[in-house]
Amino acid sequence: MNPFKGMLDKINVESVELELMRTAYGSTTTLLSKLDPRILMVWYLIFAFAPWFFFDSAKLLSIFAFVTVITAISKANKLVLFLLCLGIIGQMACYAIVAYFLGGNMAALAALLTLTLKLATISLASIAVFSNIDPERFSDALLSFGAPAQLAFSISYGYRVIPVMVEEYKDIMLSFRLRGHAPSKKGFLSWRYAYYLLKIAVLAFYPLILNTAKRIRTTIEALETKGFSYAMNNNDVKRLKLSYLKIKAADIIFLLVSILILIAIILI
Amino acid sequence: MSESIIRIEGLSFVYPANERPSLDNIDLEINKGDFVSIIGGNGSGKTTLCKCINGIIPHFIAGDFYGEVKVCGVDTLDMPVSTLAQRVSYIYQDFESQLVRPTVLDDVTFGPLNFGMKDYHQKGMEALRMLDIEGLKDRFIWELSGGQKHLTALAGALSVKPDIIIIDEPAAQLDPYNAVAIYRRLKILNESFGITVITIEHNTELIAEYCNSVILMDAGRAVWIKPVRDALNAVNDLVKRNIYPPQVSQAAWRISPNMPSYPLTVGEAEKYFAAARIQCPVESNDCGLGDDAHMPHPAIEFKDVSLWFRSLTETTKNVLKDISLSINEGENVAIVGNNGAGKSTLLKMITGVIKPKGGHITVYGTETAEIMPEELSSTVAYIYQNPEEMFIEDSIRKDISYFLKTRHKAHEYEVLDYFINDIIKSFGLEDLQHKDGRMLSGGQQRRASLAIGVAMQPKILLLDEPTGSLDIESRREMVNSLELLKDRVKTVIIATHDMSLAAEWADRVIVMKDGRIIADGDTRSIFDDITLLDQCHLKPPQIVELSKRLNMRPIALSIDEFTSRISSIDEVMI
Structure with missing residues (x-):
């Protein structure tokens, strides 16, 4: 087993995906x-x-x-x-x-x-x-600051589809590998092998984009039937959606203390 | 019961790019509280009709629209989609693309929230309760199984309190166990909550068990709407359009084609055939006990193989546990089990893309852990469940030649072309070869993916759920293509939850459940063991169950076997 492959086994797509999702939705405590x-x-x-x-x-x-x-x-x-x-x-x-x-x-x-x-x-x-x-609260915060509903939705939807896309990307990568031909000579520091993997890592994006484009039609129709565009032009819905966001005493204290510390640092 | 909820008059619709109308002068009435199934071949206009009912046509998809569609007494042209959507909920065939929010509860409340209902949270919870899936409420969508995702989509549809729910081909997308789970819930929604349910469905056994009436579509026309028994007994009407009634009805119809009515369920068939005489199989020695004449030559061996993954909550998830297995050259093996049993993982491990965490796997004596999947691919070819993930080029022909061209020099291409032409011809892809795989129909895509696998000239071909998400017509096409493999590939392994495929095609069946092998044997003895199948939530094909109840020895695995062994029973009625 060469050193490059050993490293790949540790930092693979799966663990990066897991870390990414954990960063996004993991901590609530x-x-x-x-x-x-x-x-x-x-x-x-x-x-x-x-x-x-x-x-x-x-x-x-x-x-x-x-x-x-x-x-x-x-x-x-x-x-x-x-x-x-x-x-x-x-x-x-x-x-x-x-x-x-x-x-x-x-x-x-x-x-x-x-x-x-x-x-x-x-x-x-x-x-x-x-x-x-988490992306949900971030998107709601943006919405409450007056960002367009499309932007706010895209952020939360983007995160929602990441696992789906990563899964499909992995499968397409495998498709290339299962029918491809890895270089028989790995070269110095396995550069040939690394180049081969990098190349298919880029090529795999094309089928992914096409497949996703095909599926997105359903999503758009579904959004329509779930009243997304109806809600977009309706301020009552926005208020209802954001009604769970409430600024409490702890929020104010946290902000004030931080500002005080900052001022103290500047003045001293 | 006779109050109509949907009334369609003179409806025709032409999609912008098409010349031929997709719907052609449809007159139809659906009663409030009905449980209707729409059947018909590919391109007969089933989905288009349903999209007219929920107003996506013509409000969202433009085209030439004639006639009138009234839902709850109001013309769909006079109602915006957002209002209509609160009366008619639609669950797409590709239900995963319909789930747009990160958690189950978020997704289920998305509709009510968008429509500005103040009690959206309650409405969502209520929908989850109605389907008995409250436990899923805080789960992330991507953690769910296919069946759970479908239930979530259904809950999202329910949360706006619709009068009508339309579901596009639930059984094609789910394994049989989950399909039944969905239909059971639909039945409750229909009977206890008075919701009118419309499904587009190919599985006539589910229709027989759950639906009340059936609409037959053909070339954009509604041929008839009939009560379910009359509909499924109109065997001539159905078979002519490549729609097949339940296996037991088919068997009864083949034996006596002029009966006024046929059995729909195994129970009915048992009575129907009670007086029939059962003959011994003609070749008495060929009772499916495969011939062990040649010396077995092991192609694949698993020794105490285990596999586990980490998950978001830092726990490890066991996927496979202590698998030991030997598959010989020349065998046709079906691995059966429901989703999550570990079938796909087992197949992927044979290709070498997933290495075992414990134990050893050898393919023709080579340890898969010590070789790259690229090297193993000249021995083992893997056909994905979703063919779109195999289309890495922009035409079918390029996809078929990809493997060979990466292994040969440019001056050899001319010779390769002969071989590729031969494959394209035998899989009937001549007219499609220059198209992008994504543009083909479901059945064509499967055929193309098989051709890609065969062009690799492997000794072992692995197929993952080859009949999954296919309608009955495409499924037949696929099963026929499997016959083509016999001359080209020595060992074929199929992972499937399609029990009639396993019964008719395989000579050895391996039953998996929760990452373990529960049983392994020749097809007939596995299907003979109903308790075993029950224990794994697998439902044997109707014909197997019937032949068992009729004490047919050995059991029949296909309709052909059954009909060849039963005497005519023209005098017997239900």
């Missing part, structure tokens, strides 16, 4: 997931913009620390966090190499590290928030 999705989105907007207004690394580090604590209590998905860390470490390594070859000094590196810190803060904030708003 954390503090953040109990809050109103609109409050979470406002919170996210604040913490996504705040880092851009400072250059003081102590303040940035404090904000980063606060967001890290929130992420920790939100029990964000480990795979996603791992990918984030990998990205940041990779980025820093690149900076170091580039700085070394271009003859820059540590100052250049420090400036770039500030940028990385800002990006990391924002990424963490989005992970914390979005792993705690």
Whole structure:
């Protein structure tokens, strides 16, 4: 068994799909997931913009620390966090190499590290928030902010069909493999084999798109019979649909405390 | 009971691209509280008619529309689809595409919510209660089995409190166990809640058991609407249109074609044939005990094979448990069992795409875990349940040649073309070869997928549910194509819940349940064991059950076998 295949066995489509669905719908017990999705989105907007207004690394580090604590209590998905860390470490390594070859000094590196810190803060904030708003509540929050019903529906429907599409994609991939011919010589680091798999991974999208397009007709008709377009032009229905979203004391406290901490960091 | 709920007068409809009308001057009346089934061949206008009743035609699908359709006394032209949809619910043949929300309760309340009903939550729960599936309410759609998804679609249809429910071919999409479960519920909805039910159905045995009347469609016309017994006894009318009444009626009709009425159920048939004399089979030594003349040569071997998966809630799900099995070259094996029994997984493991987590699988002595599926594919070919997933090229011909062309050089293509032409010809695909597989009818798609498999020149051919979601006509087409395999492939294994296919085609049957093999033996002895089949929720074909009740020894596996062994009983009436 070659090393490439061993790795493939661990990170296969199935486990990625499972992780994806777990991130989306998995946690409903954390503090953040109990809050109103609109409050979470406002919170996210604040913490996504705040880092851009400072250059003081102590303040940035404090904000980063606060967001890290929130992420920790939100029990964000480990795979996603791992990918984030990998990205940041990779980025820093690149900076170091580039700085070394271009003859820059540590100052250049420090400036770039500030940028990385800002990006990391924002990424963490989005992970914390979005792993705690399931697509349904996210779509309802958007609707309540006045986004068009089609957009809000597409988000929740998109998530609904992901497992179906992944399942079909896997089957089509297998179709290619069960009738295809893998390269007999794997090449250096199995590059031939990797190239072969990559190629069919791309080709498999075409039948998937065509099959999905064919099925979508039924969905559109079904939406019509279930009164989707009727509801779209009806504000009473929108109010009824969103009536479960209620801002409670805990939501206000969470937002206020976060803002106070942010102000404290800025002032100190 | 005679108050009409749907009244259709002079209805004709032509789809925009077509010249021929899909519906041709239909006059029809359906009574309130009826349980009607619409039967007819492919393209006879069944689905089009139903779409006229729920207003999708002409409100959503434009075309030339003539005549009048009145639902609950109101002309469908005067009612918007959204109003009509609260009276007539429609469940599509492709019911999975109808489920648009992530969880069961979300989907079931989607309709009432969209129509602005304040008690939408209650309405959804009520629908789930009516079908006795409250337990599913918080489950995600993608976690459900096919049967549960269909029930969810039905609950979604019920939640708007419709007067009429239309269901497009439920039995074709589900395994027999789940199809019966759906029909039982429909019967309750019909009898206890007074809902008018219209199904498009090919399975005449289900029609006989559950429906009250039948509409026969042919070439866009409604030929007749009759009470169910009269309808299914009009055997000549049906057979002429490739519709087949229940097996027992067919058998009785073949033996005495001029009787005024025929039995519909096994119970009736038992009385009908009670006085008949049963003859011994002509070749007394050929009672299905396959000939063991040649030395068995093992093609596939499973040794203590187990498989499990992780699921969303971090639990492991056992798919296969301790499977040990040996299949010899030359056998025609049917693996039977309901959905979720592990049939498909077992087949996929033979192709090497799923490796066992415990135990060993060898194919002609090669361990599947140590070889890539690409290499194994010159020995084993796998035909998908959904043929669309096999159409990876933009024409049938390219799909059929794909395997060979990846293994040969360009200058050899000319020779390959002879072989490919031969396959295309024997599977009757000459006229279709340049079409995209997705554009073909269900039966044609299956035939094309078989041709793709045969073109790989495998020693072993695996077919996953080859007759699933096919109407009776296409099913016949498929069964005929299976005959073509006999000269080309040595060992054929079919995973199926189609019990009459297993009875008529296989010489060995393996019964699976919950990931285990429950029984394995020659076809006749497996079908002889009714308790075993019962235990696995498998219903033997009517003819098998009848021959058993009539103490026919050995039992008959097909209508032909049955009729050849029973004396004429013209004097006997029901």
